[in-house]
Amino acid sequence: MCGIVGAIDSNPNGLIEKVTRANNSLSHRGPDGKGIKSFNHEGKSIVFAHSRLSIIDLSDLGYQPMSSEDGRYWITYNGEVYNYKEIRDELIDLGYSFKSDTDTEVLLNSWIEWGSNCLAKLTGMFAFVIYDLDKRRIYCVRDAFGIKPFYYFATQERFYFSSEVPSLFLLIDEKKKLNPASVVNYLLRSSYDVAEYTLTKGINALKPGCFLTINLDNELELKEERWWKPSIEENRNISFNDAVAKLRELFLESVKLHMRSDVPIGAALSGGIDSSAIVCAMRYLEPNIPIHTFSYIASNSSVDEEKWVDIVNNHVGAIPHKIQLSYKDLADEIDDLIIAQGEPFGSTSIYAQYRVFKSAKENGITVILEGQGADEMLAGYFGYPEHASMSYFDKGAFLRLFKFLHSWSKLHNQSSKPIVKYIFSYSISILLKGISKNVKRFSRLISSNHEVEPGKNSLTNGIRGLINKFYKTATPVWLVADADQLMKEANDQINKEDEEIPIKGRRLVYELRRSLVGHHRAGINSLLRHGDRNAMKWSVEGRVPFLTIEMAEFLLSLPEDYLLSKDGLTKNVFRQAMRGIVPDEILDRTDKIGFATPEQEWTSNMNVDEIERVISYVDFLNEIELQNEVKETLNGSRPFSWFAWRVINFSRWLEVNKTHIEPNVR
Structure with a gap:
């Protein structure tokens, strides 16, 4: 686990110094060593840098950027490949030799x-950049789930x-x-870290399961490709008992691999099924x-x-x-937490996790296993019940659906x-879209015989208006500039990856896949x-x-009621x-808490007087309306919500980053 940073720039002036400064800011990610390497290619300056946290092979042989034996390839890499020993043996059989015991050299x-x-061979988490000097290509790669981060800024002249x-x-x-x-x-x-989007224009995240190819012969031509997207086709030939045995085998093997380390390991334990199982x-x-x-402990x-x-x-x-924590602890460390996170986040429970890792550090533990995913x-x-219900609905299994909802x-x-409202809404939307499609056909027939002014077909426009009204999300009063257009852009952003039609009867696993590959507005990216x-x-x-890829592909192939039972039992x-392996008392739990904090109590004690001043320079937000809504929420005039x-988090983030974010004063 490390930090990586780099640049490609047609202007070499001060570039190494800038990359060095950026790399030094990642010292918390890699306190055990620094490395930097520069290249030149036809007027382009290229710099790779690395901050190392030593986990496997603690010797100097693990320093990066690392080159291949012949010097053709260079890599800067953040992550761990847990099955590196098995892949290393395979490569040795193919004639490769190794000078270190690092997973970097294996990768x-x-x-x-x-x-x-x-x-697809790798079991692990990674974000890395490889430079192939002969092909004059640079490859930027992120793991299947986006466990390790990778952000970039690109123009025709620069790539950082x-x-x-x-x-x-x-x-x-x-x-x-x-x-x-x-x-x-x-x-x-509360939708963030969706696909490639960040809160800052021009700064993108490389999407999970994707890689970029940069052609240095052209004006930094970028090509993004997806290297992993699991199938959700159902395996109908596996019994429930066989699935239980296979999952037990896969999970134990994964935990065994994740325990590989040359430094002390521990685990985050919330008391829920997932962390307890680990x-x-x-x-x-x-x-x-x-x-x-x-x-x-709350x-x-x-x-x-x-x-x-x-x-x-x-x-x-x-x-x-x-x-054990109090509101005062959060108040004392909120800016440090916001700086550490880099962008705003959804709830104060993130602070509890922050302090769990701090305790691990204080107790000499360098590796922590946790239950995310x-x-x-x-x-x-709660089992994604809307989507499971739609699968029953697709199959016409209405009696099963009724029993499922009751249970x-x-x-x-x-x-x-x-859930019933969701099914009804979906059915109406499909009906309206079908009517709209037929109306368009009818309108084309009319238009072929009669002149109809573009945009003046009242029947088509009426149906379209009904659909828009049906789907419309209320525009909040705190949006002031081009509010309707902004709402459209916001909706387009979270629905961008929704073009693929779900497989009927497999809507639950379709939704799980969207969450896993970073397309879901409330998916795993933010976690x-x-x-x-x-x-x-x-x-x-x-x-x-x-x-792990193997476990994800296996689970997404199972009949849906193996995941969410016909009685509504999750997992x-x-x-x-x-x-x-796990005590029955834990396995029989049906609630879900995690590292939850007393959100209302903690938030109600926070100072909100700065919101109006800090947000006043954001030209599309009404700072007075925002501050009033927050105050009414905290004093009980409105129902409490996150x-x-x-x-509060957004305003503090703006304040912390005021030297980097350009003000847009109305």
Whole structure:
């Protein structure tokens, strides 16, 4: 786990100094060493830099940027390839030799041997850049799920990249502008880290499961390709018991690989099924090693999970570390947290995770295993019931649908009315679109015989207006400049990847796949960003054993009721796979908390008087309306929502980054 940064620029003046400064800002990601390498290609200056956190092969042989034996290829790489030993053996059989025991050298030689086809072989997390001097190509690659970050800024003359947005700011001379659509989606919907979008214009994230090819012979021509997108075709030939056995095997193998390390390891433990399964699997695989667990405890609150944490710690004989926090702790560290995260985030629970990793650092633990990704792969949270219901609806299994809704509602103590509304809304939208299509055909017939002024077909426009009204999201009063256009851009941003039609009867796994590959407006991208920045702030490597290609492809191929049972039980197949490893008390839980904080109490104590001043220079926001809505939320005049926290967070982020963000005064 490390930090990477680099630049391609037609102007070499001061470039090495800028890259060095940006690399130094990533010292928290890599405190164990710095490296930099520069190249020139037909008037273009190229600089790669690296900040190293030593995890595997702690010797100097692991320093980067690293070159191939013949000097043709160079790599700067952030991440871990857990199955590097197995791939290394395969490469040795093909005639390769190695001078180190690093996964970096294995990764570089894998690319040399197989090109981008090597990526599907890797079990791990990674973001890396490879320069092929002979082909005059640079390749920028991100892992299948986006566990490791990669941001870039590109023009015809320049290409800058980094592991973090604040580091990228140091490479770009001019001030940056806000991306209004991203800001609206964050404030209004808590939707952020979707696909390539950031809150800053011109700064993009490389999408999960994708790679960029940069042709140095042209004006920095960029080509993006997707290297992984799992199938959701159903495997109808596997029984539930066989699926249980296979998942148990895959999960234990993944945890075993994720425990490979030359430094001390531990685990984040919330007391939920996912983190408990990881801790218990560690003990199952290694009966005698010390296991350090780190848990946030929200004492005397409705989100206190200490009871469950204690059950797991006692079961495995762990060395527990419990973190208790107050509003004052958050107030003291909020700016440090915002700087560490790089961009705003959705709730104060991110601070609990931040302090968990801080505790790991203080106790000498460099690697932490955590449970991110399980909900998105196993139909967790509340089980994505709307999408599961639509699958029953597609199949015409209306009696099953009725029984599912009744059981799900009873099990989770939730009303099924929103699910019924979702099904009804979807059905009406399909009906309206069908009518619209037929009206267009009818209109074309009329137009062939009669002159109809463009845009004046009242029947077509009426249907279109009805569809728009049906879908319309209310425009908030705090949008002041081109509000309707901004709402359209915000909607287009989160719906950009929705063009593919879901497979009927497979709508649940379709939704899970969207969450996993970074297309979902509430997908896993933001959770992985939180975890990466919180861990790296303290020079700790966070690992996520649930997120492997093999496990994802297996789970997405299963019948949907193996994931979300016909009775509404989430993580159905995984609960059974963990019997005998995880205590039944944990596996029988049906609630979902995680590192949740007493959100309302903490937010209500925050100072909101600065919101109006800080946001006043954002030309598309009404700072007075925003501040009033926050105050009314916190004083109880409005129902509590996380919107208040998002506005506070956004205003603090603007203040922290005021030297980099260009003001747009009305």
